[in-house]
Structure formats: C-alpha cells, structure tokens
Amino acid sequence: MNPFKITGVGTYLPTNEVPSEQLEESLSIKKGWAARYSGVQMRYHSTFESNAYMGARAIENALDHAGLELGDLGLLISAAATYDYPLPNQASLTKLELTDSEKYTFPCIDIDTTCLSFVTALDHAAKSLDPNTCRHVAIVSSEIASKNLNPANWETSTLFGDASAAVIISVDESGEKGSIKYDMRTYCEGAMNTIMKGGGNEFCFRDHPYDPEMHSFQMNGKHLLRLAKRRLPEFMDTFFEELPFKIQDVDHVIPHQASKTGLRMFVTLFGLEEEQLESNLEVRGNCIAASIPTMFCEGVLDGRIKEGDLCLLCGTSAGFSIGANLIRF
Amino acid sequence: MNPFKITGVGTYLPTNEVPSEQLEESLSIKKGWAARYSGVQMRYHSTFESNAYMGARAIENALDHAGLELGDLGLLISAAATYDYPLPNQASLTKLELTDSEKYTFPCIDIDTTCLSFVTALDHAAKSLDPNTCRHVAIVSSEIASKNLNPANWETSTLFGDASAAVIISVDESGEKGSIKYDMRTYCEGAMNTIMKGGGNEFCFRDHPYDPEMHSFQMNGKHLLRLAKRRLPEFMDTFFEELPFKIQDVDHVIPHQASKTGLRMFVTLFGLEEEQLESNLEVRGNCIAASIPTMFCEGVLDGRIKEGDLCLLCGTSAGFSIGANLIRF
Numbered sequence: 001m002n003p004f005k006i007t008g009v010g011t012y013l014p015t016n017e018v019p020s021e022q023l024e025e026s027l028s029i030k031k032g033w034a035a036r037y038s039g040v041q042m043r044y045h046s047t048f049e050s051n052a053y054m055g056a057r058a059i060e061n062a063l064d065h066a067g068l069e070l071g072d073l074g075l076l077i078s079a080a081a082t083y084d085y086p087l088p089n090q091a092s093l094t095k096l097e098l099t100d101s102e103k104y105t106f107p108c109i110d111i112d113t114t115c116l117s118f119v120t121a122l123d124h125a126a127k128s129l130d131p132n133t134c135r136h137v138a139i140v141s142s143e144i145a146s147k148n149l150n151p152a153n154w155e156t157s158t159l160f161g162d163a164s165a166a167v168i169i170s171v172d173e174s175g176e177k178g179s180i181k182y183d184m185r186t187y188c189e190g191a192m193n194t195i196m197k198g199g200g201n202e203f204c205f206r207d208h209p210y211d212p213e214m215h216s217f218q219m220n221g222k223h224l225l226r227l228a229k230r231r232l233p234e235f236m237d238t239f240f241e242e243l244p245f246k247i248q249d250v251d252h253v254i255p256h257q258a259s260k261t262g263l264r265m266f267v268t269l270f271g272l273e274e275e276q277l278e279s280n281l282e283v284r285g286n287c288i289a290a291s292i293p294t295m296f297c298e299g300v301l302d303g304r305i306k307e308g309d310l311c312l313l314c315g316t317s318a319g320f321s322i323g324a325n326l327i328r329f
Numbered sequence: 330m331n332p333f334k335i336t337g338v339g340t341y342l343p344t345n346e347v348p349s350e351q352l353e354e355s356l357s358i359k360k361g362w363a364a365r366y367s368g369v370q371m372r373y374h375s376t377f378e379s380n381a382y383m384g385a386r387a388i389e390n391a392l393d394h395a396g397l398e399l400g401d402l403g404l405l406i407s408a409a410a411t412y413d414y415p416l417p418n419q420a421s422l423t424k425l426e427l428t429d430s431e432k433y434t435f436p437c438i439d440i441d442t443t444c445l446s447f448v449t450a451l452d453h454a455a456k457s458l459d460p461n462t463c464r465h466v467a468i469v470s471s472e473i474a475s476k477n478l479n480p481a482n483w484e485t486s487t488l489f490g491d492a493s494a495a496v497i498i499s500v501d502e503s504g505e506k507g508s509i510k511y512d513m514r515t516y517c518e519g520a521m522n523t524i525m526k527g528g529g530n531e532f533c534f535r536d537h538p539y540d541p542e543m544h545s546f547q548m549n550g551k552h553l554l555r556l557a558k559r560r561l562p563e564f565m566d567t568f569f570e571e572l573p574f575k576i577q578d579v580d581h582v583i584p585h586q587a588s589k590t591g592l593r594m595f596v597t598l599f600g601l602e603e604e605q606l607e608s609n610l611e612v613r614g615n616c617i618a619a620s621i622p623t624m625f626c627e628g629v630l631d632g633r634i635k636e637g638d639l640c641l642l643c644g645t646s647a648g649f650s651i652g653a654n655l656i657r658f
Contacts, residue, residue: 076515085532086411086477087546088649089441089647092647092648101517106514107514107650109442111440112440124453127453127457147530147535148415185435186405186421186435188421188424188425188431191417191421192425197414198534200414201375201380202413204476206476206477206541209538209539210534212535215535318421319417319421321436
C-alpha cells in the first residue's frame with residue numbers, strides 16, 4: 001500500500017468539438033464509418049490550445065477543487081506522450097503557463113509510458129509524497145493527438161482526440177486511501193506495433209521532409225488486439241493473485257480508451273458488468289495518456305466515483321505494455 | 330536516506346570520433362574556436378548507432394560489470410531528452426535492442442528532466458527497489474544531439490556530443506549506501522532559454538517544414554549563466570542545510586557538463602578543489618542527460634571513484650531546473 005488522498009481533480013477540453021459527421025465530410029470518409037468502426041461519435045481538436053495551455057487549465061481546476069493553491073505543490077508531473085516542444089520537458093512549459101508560477105520553485109518532471117503515463121506517474125507521485133517536504137503533487141496528462149494524424153488513415157484519424165486532466169494527490173495520514181498495488185509489464189514483441197516514425201533521431205527532420213505517413217501515428221490494430229487478448233488475462237491473474245479482491249470486485253474499471261474492440265475485450269475477458277467499465281471513447285475518442293485521468297476526473301466530478309470506491313486504472317500502451325494501478329479513492 | 334548499491338556501470342560511445350579541427354574545417358569555423366569558446370577538443374557523433382543501440386550496449390556492459398543477467402532486472406528507465414521515435418517511449422525501444430529481451434516482461438519507463446534526467450531517474454529507481462519484487466533497476470541515458478544542431482550556430486554545433494551510459498542499482502540491505510538526499514527546483518523564468526522549437530505540437534512538422542534554426546537546439550547562453558550564477562548558491566545552501574556535510578566535503582562533484590564557463594562557475598562559486606570536480610567536457614562535449622552518468626561510470630571504471638566515496642550528481646537543465654542527488658557509492 002502506498003497511501004495518498006486524491007484531493008482534487010480537474011479537466012480541460014478544447015473548445016473545438018468535432019462530430020464524426022464533420023470529420024467524415026472533411027476527410028471524404030464514408031458516412032457513419034467513424035461510429036461503426038472506431039466507436040467515436042465526437043472528439044475535441046485543439047485550435048489555439050497548446051499542451052501547456054490545456055494542462056495548466058486542468059491543474060488550476062484541480063487545485064480549485066482541492067481548495068489548494070499553486071504554492072502548496074511540492075512536485076508537478078507531466079504524464080503524456082505528446083508535447084509542445086521536443087525540448088525542454090513538457091512539465092516545465094506547463095508550469096510556465098500557470099499564473100504566478102515564477103514565484104514557486106517546485107520541480108517539474110516528465111514521465112512517459114505513452115498511454116499508461118498517468119498510471120505510472122501516479123506510482124511515482126505516491127512514492128514522492130512526504131509529510132514534511134512534499135504534501136501535494138499535481139499530475140497532469142495533456143494530449144494533442146490531432147496534429148499528428150494521417151488524413152488518409154481512417155482508423156487513426158477518426159479514433160484520436162485531444163484532452164487534458166489533472167489530479168492532486170496529497171499525504172494521507174489515515175493510511176486507508178491510496179494505491180493498493182501498481183504493476184506494469186513491457187512485452188517487446190509489440191514494440192513496433194504503435195509508432196510515430198518521423199521526428200526523432202531515426203528519421204530526423206533534417207534528412208526526412210514531411211510525409212503524412214512517416215510523421216503521423218501508425219497502429220497495427222490487429223496485432224495489438226491479438227497481443228492484448230493473449231497478455232491481458234495473464235497480467236490480471238498475476239496482479240490480483242495475492243490481493244483480497246478479484247477484478248470483478250472493483251467498483252470502477254477505468255481502462256485506457258484504446259479502441260471500441262479493445263474496450264469490449266475488457267468486459268468479455270473478465271466477465272465485468274457493463275456498469276463497472278468506465279468509458280468515454282464515444283464522446284472523447286482515444287486521448288492517449290489523457291484518457292484514463294479524464295474518465296477518472298469526470299467520474300469523480302459527476303458523483304459516480306465515490307469516496308472509498310475501488311478503482312482500477314489500467315490498460316495497454318505503445319511499447320507494448322500493460323499496466324494497472326488499483327486505488328482506494 | 331534511500332538505500333541502494335550501485336552494482337554495475339557501463340558506457341557506449343559512438344565509433345565516430347570528431348576532433349574540433351575536423352568540425353571547424355567542415356563548418357568553416359575559425360581554427361581553434363571550439364576549444365577556446367566551448368572548451369571541447371573532441372566529441373563523438375553517432376553514425377549507424379541509434380539511441381536504442383547505444384543504450385542497449387551500455388546496459389549490457391553494466392550488467393556484465395555487475396555480474397547480472399537481463400532477467401535479473403525489475404525495471405528499465407530511460408533517462409534522456411532525445412529519442413529514436415516520438416512514440417513509443419525510448420525505454421521500450423531500448424529493451425527491444427537487448428538480446429533475448431522478448432523473454433522478460435520488466436517494465437520500461439521514460440523520465441525526462443532534460444539534462445538532469447539521470448539524477449531524477451536515480452531517485453525514482455531508488456524508490457522502486459523492493460527486496461521481493463524489484464531487486465535490480467537499470468537506468469540508461471543515451472543521447473544523440475548531433476542530428477539536431479544548426480551548423481550556422483557555432484556555440485551549439487561545437488558544444489554537443491553523443492554518448493550513452495547505464496547504471497545498475499540494487500537492493501542494499503546494509504542501509505549504508507545509496508541516496509542521502511535528492512532535490513530539484515524548477516525556475517520558470519528560464520523555461521524558454523534552452524529550446525528546440527520545431528517538431529512538437531506548437532510548430533508541428535505538418536505546418537512547418539525543416540528549418541535548421543527551428544529544428545535545432547537553441548540556447549541563450551548568457552541568460553542561462555546569469556540565472557545559474559544567481560540560483561546555484563541558494564540551491565546548494567538549502568540542499569546542504571540539514572546535512573552533516575558541506576559541498577566542499579564531497580569527494581566527487583559530478584556536474585552536468587553544460588559548458589566550459591558553467592563548469593568554472595562550480596569551482597569558483599563553491600570554492601572546490603580542482604580534483605573534486607569531475608569533467609569530461611573537453612573529450613566528450615555536452616552529452617545532455619548522458620554527461621553525468623558517463624562521467625560517473627568512467628570514474629568508477631578507472632578506479633578514481635571508490636566504494637564509500639561521497640558523490641554529488643548535480644547541475645542545471647533546460648526548463649530551467651537545478652537538481653542534485655548526493656550518494657554514498
């Protein structure tokens with residue numbers, strides 16, 4: 001057990017709503033294709049909003065919700081796969097966007113396990129809390145996927161959306177709340193199944209001009225599903241092995257919103273009740289690392305997720321990894 | 330105190346050595362300029378080597394040095410600012426490069442605090458060790474700066490080099506070795522002083538074709554030095570305040586090799602003896618996050634850094650941050 005209290009949650013969604021009909025029309029995709037194949041009716045695409053802008057607004061909302069101020073933070077973690085600039089790290093840029101942030105010297109670090117970044121960051125945040133030196137940590141996942149999509153690829157261009165969410169975790173002296181267990185496993189066999197090829201050192205900008213395929217997300221959906229289907233049951237069996245709960249006992253299973261088929265797999269593989277599975281894929285799309293915290297924050301804000309509830313933040317990510325953090329809220 | 334033993338160290342340098350004379354000739358830089366202004370006589374530039382390739386070789390060397398095998402690892406952390414692909418995370422790609430890695434499911438995470446990534450990752454690694462579930466963690470910093478330099482900018486194109494280094498940290502039951510203290514502070518006022526503008530969401534590649542200035546590292550050296558000069562003394566005063574040592578008592582001060590002037594500042598600000606300060610800037614250049622671990626590993630391998638020595642891994646990073654990890658080796 002890694003004790004902490006979640007004292008504040010907040011989200012920020014871009015102002016630009018993009019219904020599937022609009023996307024289908026602009027990209028000459030067959031009408032109804034997006035909802036049928038991706039399961040997404042609506043997503044948001046940033047316009048003026050940067051990763052830092054969206055992240056800072058989510059943090060401000062979470063601090064307000066917690067009744068805390070920026071100066072109360074001991075650490076800021078950016079937990080995401082996309083960024084405003086390749087350098088410096090995103091957390092520093094997000095801090096710069098926060099009002100009066102020049103007054104405070106709390107450190108800014110980035111943690112990236114692609115779609116599971118929030119789940120990993122929650123583990124690091126829990127381990128970083130200290131009653132004397134670090135009473136509150138902000139974790140923010142702010143993702144802009146929309147600028148790295150290939151319009152010719154219907155699967156990815158209808159699936160992804162932009163969003164941000166932040167959570168404030170705080171020292172919990174009671175020891176009753178927090179992370180019951182965290183684990184992650186990386187399976188190399190899937191390392192190249194989700195990739196953005198261009199823009200790093202392998203296909204660097206200097207030598208490789210823009211190409212919508214090279215510089216956009218690519219997914220080998222079929223391989224990923226097969227891999228997940230094989231690996232998820234063994235991962236969860238091991239994860240729950242020595243715990244006094246089964247996955248079926250969890251109040252809220254909050255999986256990464258990888259895809260419609262990926263979400264169905266969770267229900268069928270583990271025999272979950274429909275109401276146990278949290279999903280916002282239909283109205284947000286796959287928001288990379290922001291999917292899990294957006295769902296968690298919205299669940300808390302609308303009262304569906306209640307104090308004391310058992311929540312399993314989990315899923316698959318590019319790399320290929322499976323991870324889970326079981327928390328008592 | 331966060332106990333751990335450093336059981337193995339390893340490095341990998343690209344095969345292509347680039348002396349300053351060669352660089353000056355190819356970039357039409359005045360002869361002798363590099364050594365005089367950057368303080369760099371020699372650096373390495375990767376040719377066939379990727380971040381993953383260099384990182385994997387450094388990890389293999391560190392595992393050999395530790396007498397451990399890949400299967401002994403409980404976690405792999407990539408601690409760096411540059412990467413092969415924007416997605417997935419670098420640690421997963423580095424794992425894929427390791428022989429037989431498909432047999433093991435240890436998790437792969439990226440931690441990025443730019444030049445201080447190794448210092449931050451060491452803190453996370455220490456907190457992740459567990460006698461039952463995670464006895465050994467590999468931290469690797471593998472950096473390729475050479476592909477993101479503007480040949481028209483003499484300061485950056487002569488300063489940076491490529492390198493990788495890995496360290497294995499292991500459970501230490503004695504409790505005598507490990508991290509005595511870690512801290513980092515982020516000062517927003519310097520957030521835009523070191524930047525690579527192009528290639529993220531703000532100046533995305535789709536809308537901004539390659540431009541050597543936009544798609545290369547940019548540094549405002551004068552601002553950074555002024556900021557470091559003001560902030561470093563207050564940071565170190567606070568860091569050592571409640572410790573039974575002063576910075577002058579440390580056996581090896583291992584600062585990030587930011588620049589020749591930056592390194593001189595350490596000696597003069599803190600009144601260090603010349604032999605206390607570790608430096609490889611002259612023969613490696615500034616290797617971003619790989620500078621600190623490369624120096625540490627080389628110091629251990631050549632016997633200069635001995636068991637029981639106090640080492641201060643510290644420095645400045647883009648963001649702008651100052652960080653330090655005081656360890657008993």
